[in-house]
Amino acid sequence: MQEFVRRSRAEGLRVTPQRLAVVRVLAESHDHPDPDTLHRRLLPQLPSISLATVYKTLDALAAMGLVRQVPVAGAAKRYDANLDRHHHVICERCRSVADVHDARLDRVAVPEGLLGFTVRSVTVQMLGTCARCARKARKRSRAVVRNGNGR
Amino acid sequence: MQEFVRRSRAEGLRVTPQRLAVVRVLAESHDHPDPDTLHRRLLPQLPSISLATVYKTLDALAAMGLVRQVPVAGAAKRYDANLDRHHHVICERCRSVADVHDARLDRVAVPEGLLGFTVRSVTVQMLGTCARCARKARKRSRAVVRNGNGR
DNA sequence: GTAACTGCAAAAACTTTGCTGAGTT
DNA sequence: AACTCAGCAAAGTTTTTGCAGTTAC
Numbered sequence: 001m002q003e004f005v006r007r008s009r010a011e012g013l014r015v016t017p018q019r020l021a022v023v024r025v026l027a028e029s030h031d032h033p034d035p036d037t038l039h040r041r042l043l044p045q046l047p048s049i050s051l052a053t054v055y056k057t058l059d060a061l062a063a064m065g066l067v068r069q070v071p072v073a074g075a076a077k078r079y080d081a082n083l084d085r086h087h088h089v090i091c092e093r094c095r096s097v098a099d100v101h102d103a104r105l106d107r108v109a110v111p112e113g114l115l116g117f118t119v120r121s122v123t124v125q126m127l128g129t130c131a132r133c134a135r136k137a138r139k140r141s142r143a144v145v146r147n148g149n150g151r
Numbered sequence: 152m153q154e155f156v157r158r159s160r161a162e163g164l165r166v167t168p169q170r171l172a173v174v175r176v177l178a179e180s181h182d183h184p185d186p187d188t189l190h191r192r193l194l195p196q197l198p199s200i201s202l203a204t205v206y207k208t209l210d211a212l213a214a215m216g217l218v219r220q221v222p223v224a225g226a227a228k229r230y231d232a233n234l235d236r237h238h239h240v241i242c243e244r245c246r247s248v249a250d251v252h253d254a255r256l257d258r259v260a261v262p263e264g265l266l267g268f269t270v271r272s273v274t275v276q277m278l279g280t281c282a283r284c285a286r287k288a289r290k291r292s293r294a295v296v297r298n299g300n301g302r
Numbered sequence: 303g304t305a306a307c308t309g310c311a312a313a314a315a316c317t318t319t320g321c322t323g324a325g326t327t
Numbered sequence: 328a329a330c331t332c333a334g335c336a337a338a339g340t341t342t343t344t345g346c347a348g349t350t351a352c
Contacts, residue, residue: 014326014331036316050334055317071241071276073220076227076316076341089268090222102262108275111253116282117240124259125222125274131267165306165351187341201309206342227316227341307350314343324333 001027007064021046022057023066026081032070032097034078071125072097087123091130093137100126152178158215172197173208174217177232183221183248185229222276223248238274242281244288251277 004023008015025041026033033041039054058079061067070078072090078097087100105124129137155174159166176192177184184192190205209230212218221229221239226246238251256275280288 009327012327012331016326016332018333034316048334051316052318052335053333056332059318069224071222071224073222074227076225089265089270091268092271098268100262100265104260105262108259109255110277111251111256114240114251114277116285117242117249117277118279118285119240119277120243120279122275122277125276126261126265126268126270126272127274128269128271134267134269160352163306163352167307167351169308185341199309202341203310203343204308207307304352305350306352308348310346312344312346314341316339316341318339319337321335321337322333324331326331327329 004061004064004066007066011064013060013064018046018049018053019057019060021049022054023061023081026061026067026079029081030099032072032078032080034075038079070097085121085123087125089126089128089130091133092127093129093133096130098130100124155212155215155217158217162215164211164215169197169200169204170208170211172200173205174212174232177212177218177230180232181250183223183229183231185226189230221248236272236274238276240277240279240281242284243278244280244284247281249281251275 001023004019005015007013008019021042022038025045026038029038029041035054035058036051038058039049039051042049042054058067058077062069062079066081066083068080068083070080070088072078072095075095080099082099084101085106087102087105089098089100090096108122108124110119110122152174155170156166158164159170172193173189176196177189180189180192186205186209187202189209190200190202193200193205209218209228213220213230217232217234219231219234221231223229223241223246229248231250233250235252236257238253238256240249240251241247259273259275261270261273
């Protein structure tokens with residue numbers, strides 16, 4: 001946050017109410033939102049902010065390294081303001097993403113022989129099913145037992 | 152490949168020349184192409200195949216679990232036909248993705264306490280700069296020394 | 303023969319761009 | 328005062344959908 005102001009000044013970028021709001025709301029969001037989701041969250045407090053501004057701001061923040069794109073299969077633009085080293089669990093059903101902090105995962109060793117590739121960061125990604133989707137799936141299969149597979 | 156035919160039969164899906172070609176070309180591609188790239192590679196051998204068919208086929212293959220979406224930040228749809236357990240190095244500059252096979256990475260342990268999340272697979276993702284982009288960057292910085300930062 | 307599939311074109315979704323007036327520095 | 332930025336609308340991309348004819352089963 002102060003970091004954001006500092007870096008902006010350093011790079012000749014301006015600190016506007018819109019950018020401050022994007023930074024704040026993204027920092028408070030722990031679900032790695034996409035630009036549209038973030039925009040919806042911003043509207044209540046800044047009803048005139050446009051989606052284009054959200055896109056541009058996220059680009060600027062990413063260029064400054066204050067925000068990171070999260071690699072989620074099938075979703076191009078999801079952002080994370082948490083720059084601590086961390087890992088992700090991703091639900092394959094609902095595409096939700098949660099952070100995992102784990103010292104053992106942080107110690108994963110980079111293999112040898114990557115043919116000139118320079119590794120800057122290592123993250124572990126766990127794919128599976130979140131509790132909520134598992135619950136839904138169970139409910140559905142019970143329904144099938146009771147009523148027959150209803151298609 | 153035979154696997155594809157078997158699974159298709161099992162699920163009542165049809166084996167068409169288009170699908171066979173998609174499966175074959177994707178299996179031969181080691182760069183995790185997006186649908187459009189794949190489509191361009193298919194055209195020489197199947198000039199009438201449409202991009203929509205490529206999209207639909209990739210969906211079907213992913214649903215059967217014969218193909219996987221690769222999580223690359225900033226790129227929504229990239230596919231991998233390699234189902235062996237493996238990991239990825241991703242160049243942040245050119246977005247190229249290469250597979251890494253490494254037994255030590257395969258043994259990464261899933262942490263405790265994921266609150267009901269069921270992990271199905273674990274992959275390690277290394278971000279950095281590939282050899283080619285590093286070479287380009289070096290050349291550019293030499294040029295800057297000689298000519299001044301040319302903007 | 304029947305149902306699923308292809309290709310096409312149109313629609314929807316997502317992202318970027320150009321411009322003008324406004325606001326930060 | 329200078330120059331960047333916000334908002335808007337338009338353009339560009341990417342992905343999905345509906346449909347008529349075709350083809351695998």
